[in-house]
Amino acid sequence: MESHREPTLADVAQAAGVSLTTVSRVLNNRGYLSQETRERVAEAIAQLNYRPNQIARALHGKSTHSIGLIVPTVALPFFGELTEHVEDFLADHSYRTFVCNSMGKADREREYLDLLVSHRVDGIISSAHNDGLADYSSIHLPMVSVDRDLSPIVPNVRCDNEAGGRLAAEHLLKRGARRPALLTSRTGIHNLREKGYRQVLQQVGIEPVVLTVDFNTPNSERPGLIRERLDLVADDIDAVFATDDLAAAQVMEWAAERDLRIPDDFKVIGFDGTVAMQHALPALTTIQQPIAKLARAAVDLLLNRIASSTTASSDSKQPSEPRKDPQAPSPMPVRLLPGRTA
Numbered sequence: 001m002e003s004h005r006e007p008t009l010a011d012v013a014q015a016a017g018v019s020l021t022t023v024s025r026v027l028n029n030r031g032y033l034s035q036e037t038r039e040r041v042a043e044a045i046a047q048l049n050y051r052p053n054q055i056a057r058a059l060h061g062k063s064t065h066s067i068g069l070i071v072p073t074v075a076l077p078f079f080g081e082l083t084e085h086v087e088d089f090l091a092d093h094s095y096r097t098f099v100c101n102s103m104g105k106a107d108r109e110r111e112y113l114d115l116l117v118s119h120r121v122d123g124i125i126s127s128a129h130n131d132g133l134a135d136y137s138s139i140h141l142p143m144v145s146v147d148r149d150l151s152p153i154v155p156n157v158r159c160d161n162e163a164g165g166r167l168a169a170e171h172l173l174k175r176g177a178r179r180p181a182l183l184t185s186r187t188g189i190h191n192l193r194e195k196g197y198r199q200v201l202q203q204v205g206i207e208p209v210v211l212t213v214d215f216n217t218p219n220s221e222r223p224g225l226i227r228e229r230l231d232l233v234a235d236d237i238d239a240v241f242a243t244d245d246l247a248a249a250q251v252m253e254w255a256a257e258r259d260l261r262i263p264d265d266f267k268v269i270g271f272d273g274t275v276a277m278q279h280a281l282p283a284l285t286t287i288q289q290p291i292a293k294l295a296r297a298a299v300d301l302l303l304n305r306i307a308s309s310t311t312a313s314s315d316s317k318q319p320s321e322p323r324k325d326p327q328a329p330s331p332m333p334v335r336l337l338p339g340r341t342a
Contacts, residue, residue, distance in 0.1 A: 007048040015044035063310075067302065068116035068124040070100045070109060072215070077245065077274040078291065079127065082146065085295030086125060093303060095122070104216025106130040113139060123302045126150060129185075129215050142305035144298050149190065157298045160331035164287040165196020167336055168241040168269045171285070173204065175342050177239035177267050182208065183226065183251060184243040185215035193243045193271065209233055213247070226250045227257075234258070239267035239342065245277040245286055252284075252341065267342040278337075285339035290332050297329055 013023045018037060025033060026041040044050075067090055071079040087097045098121065100112035109128050113136070116124055123142035136143065136150045143150065147158040172180040182197045187210050189195075194210065201208050211229040213222060226247060230240075242248035248270030252262060260266040270277075273288025 007050045009050075011048055012041065012044045012050050015048060016040045063122050063306075064120050065094055066096045066098060066119065066121045068098045068100060068112070068119075068121045070102055070112055070116075070124065070126045070128045072104050072127075072129055073101045074099065075219070077276045078272045078289070081274045081276065081291050082127065082295055085292050086299060089296050089299040093299075095303075102128040102130065104129065117141065123306050125298050125302055142302055142309050144302045144305070146294060146298050155301055155329070157294055157301065157329055158331055159289045159294065159334050161192035161334075162196040162199075163331075164271060164289075164334040165193035165198075165241075165243075166200050167196070167334065168193075168271065168287050169197045169200035171336060172239045172241060172267055172269060172342055173200070175263065175267055177342075179206065179209070179237045180239040180241055180267070181211055181233060181237040182241050182243070183211045183213070183229070183247050185212065187212050191243075197241055209237055222247075223250050223253070227254050230254050238265075239269075241269050241271075243271045245270035245272045245274065245281070245284060248284060248286065248341075249277075249281055252281075262341050269342040273337045283340040285342040286337045287334050288337040289334055293332055297332070301329070 009020055009023055013020045016023065016037075018041060022033065022037060023041055026038055069083060069086055071083055074080040074083050083097075083099055087099070090097050098116060098119070100109075100116070102109040102112060109130050113124075117139060121141070123144070124139070125144050125146060126136070127146035127148055129148065136154070143154050145154055145156045147156070147161075149156055169180060180197075180201070182194060184191060184194055187194060198208050211233070213225045213229060217225060227250075230237075230251065240248070240251045242251055248268050251268050255262055255266045255268070262268060268285070270284055270286035271289075272291075273286045274291065277284065277286070
């Protein structure tokens, strides 16, 4: 029976009629070799469909040209669009992307971190939302986060969430809302969109109404919980700023069930402004993040950190004090995407 094993370096050497050392030198572009020899090896590689063992290369100190990307789930429009851009930009630099959906589970995120480290990826981009996960501090790989504070020494690429919160609240008030509520995933000092919303309401003397449905709530339960939260304050609010566009869409459904006319009786504004949501809900007024720019900044920053770690001296044994990474970019501007819901 014919074997279906993967071809090895020895197979390439035999097919090309050269030594293992010669094949290795061709693959690593080392030493003088005639053009004829290079072509014979390249032809053998093509005929055999030989793929270098990336983990073995890593064990010899070589790059695997692979990056790990951890997100909650690509099913959410923001993370789906972010993943698309990150993969595209990395491919432009000949990097493969391992996409890991943590599904909001800390244990799964830990397992993916172990998997990525064991596969010797060159670096990691994380945008998962499991708070207080200490595992990242033990990973000695170049890392960048997107809209997540992992560590003081891991740069966080994000939009200006606080300015976005202010812009959303100001727009609702400008359009006539007098009792706007905030619908968000988690409340607290790390929620900068909430901070911006509260600043605006405080300035005009309006008491904030903050409703929460946890980010990691299963999709099947999320609409029901949003309706429950809104029902509790239905008589006290006339608008909602939802900190993601899917939540804004569910607020619109709730308003329709109550025969509230949007935007006359009730106003809704979202956050993210993904291409998918613009197609699905073109009427939605939202705050748009520069998702492609966030992805490019994260990729460029990670590749710079990989290059720096490769060229940095390994002789320095003294650990440095944790500090803010000097390369961390400033929060990127957001913009109001006008619609017909606010």
